Amino acid sequence: MKKLYYFGHSVKGSCDGGSSRNKAFRSSFLKKKAIMVPIYNTNLFIRFGSLLNVLRIMILSKDNILFIHQGTLIFLFPISILKFSWIRVLVFKLIQHTVNRNDVTIEVNDLPYEQAIDLELFVEETHKIFQDQLYALKNAKYVFASHEMGKYVYDTFKLNYKVIINGSNEINESSDSGKIHECFNSTETKFIYAGSLNKGRQIEALISIFSNRKEILILIGEWGEWMLDYKLSSNIFYLGKFQEEHAHYLTSKCDVGIIPYDETRFYYNICYPTKASFYITAGIPFLSTPLLELKNVFEDSGIVYFVPFKEWESFINDFDIASFFDIKKRIKNEKYKFYWNDLLN
Structure with a gap:
């Protein structure tokens, strides 16, 4: 029987749009009885243990369904370490290995590289390399937070994608x-x-x-x-x-x-x-x-x-x-x- 895994992260105190979206997806997957795989923790020892658990699942999982946020992947494999090409090679070989053996969907809320340019933030070129390699994965599925974002990435990578715009909740x-x-x-x-x-x-x-x-x-x-x-x-x-x-x-x-x-x-x-x-x-x-x-x-x-x-x-x-x-x-x-x-x- 196939297992359904949800890989997510939540940063305490953050209430921006991305956090709200992650929270909504997490609640939805809880209702689906998914196996929750938390990533972020302020305790470095717990965080390291979570990383080992994720690596175990990514290496050993076969014929299962995996859902992971792009932002969660960045928490797992920070841009600061992906600057090193040999680490990037290993990371994307691992991700492609997981995609080859499972039904994997990656949720994309933002394009950090393009966002940094227009918001006049520090532009990290490694973000561009990360995005390009992520969207070039063979057989992966993607969920984008907007139609135009999906079209923009599709024009280059011809990937398999759907769109779920950002929502909100009823007034409480x-x-x-x-x-x-x-x-x-x-x-x-x-x-x-x-x-x-x-x-x-x-x-x-x-x-x-x-x-x-x-x-x-x-x-x-x-x-x-x-x-x-x-x-x-x-x-x-x-x-x-x-x-x-x-x-x-x-x-x-x-x-x-x-x-x-x-x-x-x-x-x-x-x-x-x-x-x-x-x-x-x-x-x-x-x-x-x-x-x-x-x-x-x-x-x-x-x-x-x-x-x-x-x-x-x-x-x-x-x-x-x-x-x-x-x-x-x-x-x-x-x-x-x-x-x-x-x-x-």
Whole structure:
């Protein structure tokens, strides 16, 4: 009888889109009674023991089904050691050996090399080598987090792939921890950005657009501490990081979500931001720049505003609150399509 193995990792305290996706897949595989193979642990001895267990399974497993995240492979075989060509050769011989003897699916949430270029992060050339060798594996299957990402990789490697976009969960009303910030009680239109707030995601430009307006801008998420020293106008609120369930609940108290990513950058056009499903399942539409992957999914849905970033100020000035209520009704009927349970089933 075939065994089903799930290889995953979870970093405590992390609540970004990738972590949310990993958590959803893990829950799905638990329901399928998969053999869970955890990878990450802060205790180095436990982590080393996990590595030995993974190596044992990869070497000995035959005629089984294995599912592993690309990010989990990077935890197993860090880029810092894959810089050495002889180690890379051994690692990919091992992975190909496992693929040859089993039904292996690799889940791809991000393309770290292309992402680093567009987010102006340090570009690690070894990431490019790793990706190229990973997508060139013979007989492996792949699951990508967006249609455009899958197409982009397929054009080069002609691999066997499917797409599961990033989803979200139903609002958990019990996550209401009582008193919330007064900005959520404002009668003005409330726009919210929920997600990573590090520089390079147009956050400064977003703040500039909303400065000294009557509309409210709420910013929640990781890596926004730099804003504590930033002079924000009285209608802009940086509230820091929350647990995912509570952040989702707070988002449902707002009117419009925000995705301000630069539409001229390649990576933003091929990724599917987790926050898109996060907003829709919170019951609110979102305002986005005209990003290719998001247009693929939402352009004809009537529940999303696509506006070039240079026109956002005019859009906010002319915001039609009457049409907004019609959109919210449509979202109520459509949001189930973006729940993790439906996507993963």
